[in-house]
Amino acid sequence: MSSLRGLVADTLEFSAVDGPGNRFVVFLQGCTFDCLACHNPYTINPCVDCGECVDQCPSGALTLTPSGVVLWNPDECLQGDHCHAVCRYASSPKARHLAVADLIERIRPAAPFLSGVTVSGGEATMQPHFLRALFDGIKADPTLRTLTCFVDTNGDAPSSTWSLLDPVLDGAMVDLKCLDPAIHVEITGADNTRTLDSIVRLAQDGKLYEVRLLILPGRNDDPELLTATGAWLADIDPRLRIKVIGFRRHGTRPSPIPLVEPTREHLQRCADLVAARGDFVVTVV
Ligand code: SF4
Ligand code: SF4
Structure with missing residues (x-):
């Protein structure tokens, strides 16, 4: 088994919201984005040992x-x-460098009750070789090999990462923060080119399990934009699974731009605009 170590923020033994079925979740530390609405802001950067906490x-x-x-x-x-x-650095003193074997031993007791393992973050693909080694380890283990291996990703990964993961990746949930490049920069601090490329690539590879749209009222919910998003996704796969998620303040940092939570009715209107362009399987949460 690989001796590679990954910087791990946390693990969760059972989750029903991180992919199909019941899943063990590994949260990696470090992200390429700095989202205003991040619900795990302490996973964005590695700790710099400033000592302030x-x-x-x-x-x-x-x-x-x-x-x-x-x-x-x-x-x-x-x-x-x-x-x-x-922490002023969007970090945590609790992140740990764990070996593949450490995580395998955490997963093993829960395995009889699991459908699979999801690696999330932070950004799962920022540590691609560790991710590959972990999924290799799961697939090679006689007691774990039936578990599916998924990533929950912002999609901001180069094509080479998807090539590296292809032999061991069963599916990906990709967050599309916004189709519009300028708004994407405003709400994540980063360009969306690689995210869009990743969605196309994963769909072509048959690995795109779900696209997730986080709705920030007044930021990325313009009706024309949502209609264009639906059309863009329908061109890729009109039967995509899409999850429309309403912004919730819980767990987020104070934002320099005011963020508001959508009503259930508003969220459903947003979902309807996206859904109108395809034959998608849409869920609203
Ligand atoms: S991509 Fe995800 S983990 Fe990274 S900053 Fe955005 S919400 Fe947070
Ligand atoms: S987690 Fe603590 S020590 Fe690390 S950067 Fe944040 S405040 Fe500093």
Whole structure:
């Protein structure tokens, strides 16, 4: 088995919202985007060991070593996430360099109750060789090989990453933050060219499980834009699975641009505009 280590923010033993069926989820640390509406903002950057969160920990689970490294003691941690709240670098002192074997041993006890494993983030594809090694390890393990291997991705990966993952990737959920390039930059801080290319590529490869559209009222919900998004997706595959998700403030950072939560009715209108252009399987959450 590969000795590669990945920077892992967290793991979740069971999830019903991260792909088909019941899934073990691995959240990798680090992202290529800096989304205003990010629900896991503490996964965006690696920790720079500034030490500012150490004294904020009410349970004394954090220490700064004489050599300037912040250490986290999980046995002392009360999981109040004060460190995430105070971190100015969109990071966490709890991310760990874990080997493939470490994750396999975490997955194994849950395996009889799982449909598969999803790697999320942060951005799953920022550590492509670790991702490949993890999925290789799952596929090679006699007790895990029936589990499907998925990524939940912002799609901001080069073509070479999808080629590397192709032999072991069973499916991808791709977030399309906005079809319009300028709005995409406004809400993520990054260009959307690679995301659009990835959606096309994954669909051609038969690996595109779902496209996710996060609706930010007043930012990416213009009716013409949503109609164009539906038309663009229908050109790729008119039977795509699409999940339309309403922005929820919970877990996000204060935003320099005001963000509001959509009503259920508004979200459904957005979904209807997208759906009108194809024969999609649309869910609204
Ligand atoms: S792509 Fe995802 S993890 Fe990265 S900043 Fe955006 S919402 Fe957060
Ligand atoms: S988690 Fe953030 S505040 Fe804490 S040491 Fe790392 S960079 Fe500094």
